[in-house]
Amino acid sequence: MKAVAQLWLLPSRQMPLLGVVAHLAWLTALACLIGITPRAEGASIGAGVLAMGSWFWHLGLASTLRGACQPESFLLPAFRRHLAVFGLVDATIWVGLPVVVALAFGVPHALLGGTLLLLAAAMGFAMGVERWISLLFWPLLVLAGWMPGLMVAIVHDALASPMTLPLLLLVAALLLRLALHPMLRINDRPPDTSPLEGLSLGRGATSDNVPRRSALGRRFEGWFDAIAQQSMERALARYRERPGTRRRRVLLRRLLLPHDNPVAIALRVAIMALFATLYVVVALHRQHFNATVVGAYAVLIALARFPQVGRGMQRMRPNLADLYLTMAPGTRSQYQQALADALLVLVPIGTLTALAYTALGIVLIRAAQPGLMLLVTLIVATGGGLVSLAVHLIGPQGAVGRQVVNAVVLMGTVAMYWAGVWAVDTLGHVAGGGLLALVVLGFGLGVWFAAQREYLRRDPCFDAPLS
Amino acid sequence: MATLLPFPAPPASTARPAPVLRVQGLRKAFERREVLCGVDWEVPTGRVIGLLGRNGAGKTTLLRCLLGLAPVDGGTIELFGEPMAEPGGERLHRVGFVPQSFELFPWMKAGAYLDFTAAFYARWNHALAGRLLREWQLDPTQKIGRLSQGQRQKLAIVRAIAPEPDLLVLDEPVASLDPQARRAFMGELLALMDAPGKTVIFSTHITADLERADADIALLRDGRIQFTRPLAELKSRLSRAILSRPAGWTAPPAIAGVLKSRVAGASVHLLLEDVPAERLHQLAKDEDASLRIDMPTLEDLFVELA
DSSP states (O other): OHHHHHHHHHHHHHOHHHHHHHHHHHHHHHHHHHHSSSHHHHHHHHHHHHHHHHHHHHHHHHHHHHHHOSGGGGGSTTHHHHHHHHHHHHHIIIIIHHHHHHHHTTOTTHHHHHHHHHHHHHHHHHHHHBGGGGGGGHHHHHHHHHOHHHHHHHHHHHHHOTTHHHHHHHHHHHHHHHHHHHHTSOOOOOOOOOTTOOOSTTOOOOTTTOOBOOHHHHHHHHHHHHHHHHHHHHHHHHHHHSOOHHHHHHHHHHHHOTTOSHHHHHHHHHHHHHHHHIIIIIISTTOOOOHHHHHHHHHHHHHTTHHHHHHHHHHTHHHHHHHHHHHOOSSHHHHHHHHHHHHHTHHHHHHHHHHHHHHHHHHHHTOSOHHHHHHHHHHHHHHHHHHHHHHHHHSOSSHHHHHHHHHHHHHHHHHHHHHHHHHHHHHOHHHHHHHHIIIIIHHHHHHHHHHHHHHHHSOOOOOOOOO | OOOOOOOOOOOTTSOOOOOSEEEEEEEEEETTEEEEEEEEEEEOTTOEEEEEOOTTSSHHHHHHHHTTSSOOSEEEEEETTEEOSSSOSGGGGGEEEEOSSOOSOTTSBHHHHHHHHHTTOSOOOHHHHHHHHHHTTOOTTSBGGGSOHHHHHHHHHHHHHTTOOSEEEEESTTTTOOHHHHHHHHHHHHHHHHSTTOEEEEEOSOHHHHHHTTOEEEEEETTEEEEEEEHHHHHHHEEEEEEEOTTOOSSOOOOTTEEEEEEETTEEEEEEESOOHHHHHHHHHHHTOEEEEEOOOHHHHHHHHO
16 A cells, blocks of 8 residues: 555645645535535535545646656556556545545435546546547537527436436546546657747647647647748758858747747647637637737737746756857857847747737627727737746746746736726827837836846856756 | 677576576567667576667667567567566566666655655665665755756666666666766676576666676667677687788788778778687788787777677
8 A cells, every 4th residue: 555655645745735725625525515504505515615626636636647657657566556546545535435425414416426526536637638638528518508408408307317327427437548548558758849849839838747749739749840840941041042140040040949930830820710719609609708808818828938938948958058069159148149139039929929819809709999909919918028038038947936927927918908908998099009008118128128138148057957 | 790600509408597588579660760670689587788789779779668668569578488568567576677867756855756666666675775875975855856867867776776676677877977876886786686586687888887797798780689698708709800011901801700800001900700819820921911919898899890
């Protein structure tokens, strides 16, 4: 049992906060079940808390086990058997025990509730391992959105049907099978992408916590890699044809940011647009959305790219020494300047991406003031991009510090978006837009130039980062 | 490329222990690039095997395939007499592995990682693990992600040695170690080998370590194991001769037992197998050349044969 106990400790060691919160939720749920009367009410509150806690716990558990299930781990004696025993213990804690307590107190639908808890745990776990599994639930969302009456009727009939329980168990088993099969399979490790690139469409994931890529994801990755290769070859050919500062900078960008060439950006926006359209039109059945929220969200998605720059520049440090020697700059600050110039392209890319997403949002929600939204997005995304790039270029090196800084920038950007919408709406496009541009772009440029000056002042660092 | 002649088979009366590892026709390709092209290999029990090969020869791939850590495209692998389709079974208690780079659990403390690993093993030498942590100055309270590459390598070695495995597989274990740590590691390895029935397979480019361990040398080239021979036997049977004459050489002289020949100016360098010195002196006389015979080091042999 020592090995099982060690496996149980694993997620809490990696994510102590999650361990504490999830187990507090478990205790709270049991307390609700035991302490609140009438029992049915206590049970329903407890089940909700337990389902939420279980979802998050199993999402985190999946993330930890995904990292642990590397080929080397399978050399641990009876690793799979210990995992299976741990799974049983986990199911007993999160499902079995609450169900036994509920049955002991005579709570109605205890078995159905237990099965739903198992399903919640299986869903959390499966989504933590394989991101695409969330797509399996889209048909339910579609049904609920397009035919809510039919959905209610199905749920009503299901509650009375003896087949519901085994069917839910079957779905839970299927989800676990889908998650566990690839996790427990030993495969060759795919080559790494550039540390500055996160190929997820949200562009915010780090390489060590990205769920396994599905077949579709790998195909997208293949496309992006092919485009990056072509783009690099074109940049090389142009540079050889007529070497110059500008073409050298493009070459450097193709090296550092292989997936930020025009074709790849267009492809990324197109894929994102396709999924967003499907999600809004089919799954959410074009519910009413606040236009400002949609615009702010579009800007946030575009800015999600920048934290990867901070993380990636850190991870690339040892390799950047090679780049330094290749570039043979006259001074260290010239080298720093070259890097800063190369990365600055991310700001217009971020702005264009935010504008594209905003335009899509305008079409999908039939926004009443498209001009206002586009104007505010243009200004706020540019200012936010400048600030974000600046802070991630010279900001804290630690993961926590970076997350705090990023959260502050994102909250500031959202606040500016709301303020910008209000200003333009109240003062008009010229006066409001001018005021917004003056404040946001002034601040953004100020922060960027200050950060750039600080970056140039610093010596380049080529030490391997401590993970 | 040079190919060694097959050595005479050992006498039938010699009792040979069952091999710890038997590989037949092992094939492995990465995106149609074949790295292992039908490897046949037997590793006897109780020996240190030094796996040599040039960069990209497939040493890491071979070692990972042997332990079931990479899917294979064909062939069979038997570990401790049982097929090794994937890692599993009681025999894993008898296997230790040090990967080329240690990437697991960067968020975990070194001590907690060893506790985690120890929980899976029936046998775990806590005293040995504790001593190595102290002697190798590894702080058990430090997170793995904050250890240097060399420190991670040391931790991986501690983790592999502590269960006192019967088969220890090491993939370039000393590549990131300083000379002191390398010596200490070799000392531990030799101490481990003192116990009966222990086998070590390790890939390295530091041939001096293999000489110190008196290892059997296995050469991986062109996707196959070209030979596995005791180092002493290699050294006793292989020699290098340099023939020089003012007129130079248009072609190397013909003589049986030449593995490799190279003309350089007025000299011709010959790598020879089982060629007596008298025959070389006769050859020098016939060719009107001066002769120098020397014993190649393992590094010389690696350069010539790999």
